[in-house]
Amino acid sequence: LYQYMPFRGMYHDVKRRLPFYFSDWYIAFLPQNWERVVGATIRMYFLNLMPCLAYIIDMYVRTDGTYGVNEGILSSAIAALAFALFSVQPLTIVGVTGLINLFNYTTYDILDSYDVDYLQFQAWALIWAAIMHWIIAVFNICDYTRFVTDMTSESFGLYVGVIYVQKGIELLVYEFDTGNGQAGWLACLVAVLFALAVYFIEGTGLQPFGPFWFRKFLIDYSFAAAIIFFTGFVHIPGWIQDSELEKLPIFATLQPTLDRNWVVPFWNLPVKWVFVALPFGFLVTLLFYFDNNVSSVMAQSRGFPVKRPAGFHWDFFLLGCTTFVAGVLGLPAPNGLVPQAPVHTEALSVTELVPEEAPLAEGGRLRGEERKPLRVVRTRVVEQRVSHFAMGLLILGTMSRPLLVVLGLMARSMFAGIFLVVGWGSIEGNGIVHKTLYLFRDRRMTPTNHPLYRISKRSIAEFVAIQWIFFAAMIAVSETIAGISFPIFPLALIPVRHFIIPKLFTPEEIAALDAPTANSPAVLVSLGGPL
Secondary structure: OOOOOOOHHHHHHHHHHHHHHHHHHHHHHOOOOHHHHHHHHHHHHHHHHHHHHHHHHHHHHHOOOOOOHHHHHHHHHHHHHHHHHHOOOOOOOEEOOHHHHHHHHHHHHHHOOOOOOHHHHHHHHHHHHHHHHHHHHHOOHHHHHHHOEHHHHHHHHHHHHHHHHHHHHHHHHHOOOOOOHHHHHHHHHHHHHHHHHHHHHHHHHOOOOOOHHHHHHHHHHHHHHHHHHHHHHOOOOOHHHHOOOOEOOOOOOOOOOOOOOOOOOHHHOOHHHHHHHHHHHHHHHHHHHHHHHHHHHHHOOOOOOOOOOOOHHHHHHHHHHHHHHHHHHOOOOOEEOOOHHHHHHHHOEEEEEEEOOOOEEOOEEOOOOOOOOEEEEEEEEOOOOHHHHHHHHHHHHOOOHHHHHHHOOOEHHHHHHHHHHHHHHHHHOOHHHHHHHHOOOOHHHOOOOOOOOOOOHHHHHHHHHHHHHHHHHHHHHHOOOOHHHOOHHHHHHHHHHHHHHHHHOOHHHHHHHOOEOOOOHHHHHHHOOOO
């Protein structure tokens, strides 16, 4: 009964974090913190807004102009400001994702053959979803997030990365629809150049060349600099400008894309369709339950030294509120951003060069230790709300006419490049990919201290095969009219991991191949404690 005691989780989430609320604001302005906060704000503004606009292009095409730039920006701004002000864990970034894009256009395709208003139906689907969010939060169902391990988060992360790359390629295909082959091929070139520029400049920041502060500067600002450069690049006079690349479509300031009021008249939907929307709302709830909680776990994963308590139950209740608002206003519903959430924490991490294997004190290296080869470590995370709040204000300000005009100068092909580089980053660092590549390593050339060295390659192959099967199932179902049901597969992987995997592998093998995605006491305290 204690597990499902109403409001238990929400009450304790708020009670644990409330004493930190005011310091969540002012610590951002301390001399040792403000540089990280400014860098994180600018980096996350571009990394949140630009993929959102890229998905809006796809939604705009696939839903016949139902969703446009204004809807995407407003949804992202509402989510950012709400979670900066009222969430327990402000590190988690919430915005418009490819998963809600998939849901929106699949629902549109399903309803296309029926005489029903799409936005009214979507409003009811999201209202039902909001109610289910609140029920889940009230009865502490988010506690089961503690069962999420790398096996699940890696499979889902790889899926998201591949979907990003796929959408980037689809955007480039759109460029050839105009019949202008020259513009189409230039669009491909712009997308590839953008992706390579960001990838290699950020990669340079990870190399041991140049001052440490300069390398951090490259990592923080390379994405923003590339966007500014390639926005101007497509307007260089001559053959490039004359190719007339397709630009981001913009509309009247603070107005919906369609000729309608902001508030959707959902009360006009026939009663039959109100209840038809119920299972759609249930699928949205499944998607958000997994996606938002996993993104929150990844933002506080074991690689980040977070100290302040998390609040999964309260934050999921808050997500229900933003889902409700999105439905009433006819916006794409915001939810947790899997690729971006850990990047926010990474951007707020204070790093230091310390000797290899040197013991660490709180905030740095112990004095008096013999100098050894240096490595970069995260010593702390600037856990505050200002970067999230400032990002929300910047996104909201982007709806002003001058900045909308600037957005209208951006080539659609650049957004394809954003998809490619963000998606590839999720693929390249994925544990499934690393374990799969390990199977092809020459054992004689593998260090004996490698985590997988003492595990048989057959066991590794069997474990990874299960992940690949679930990944393939998610991809396959996403390409069909049943694509909105894909959340079932990552959710099904959780009981598979905890009830079937222990029967197939030894504890030693499981310890080497899998681990809880987050193990900080500050995180687990909101989920009922460790397993």
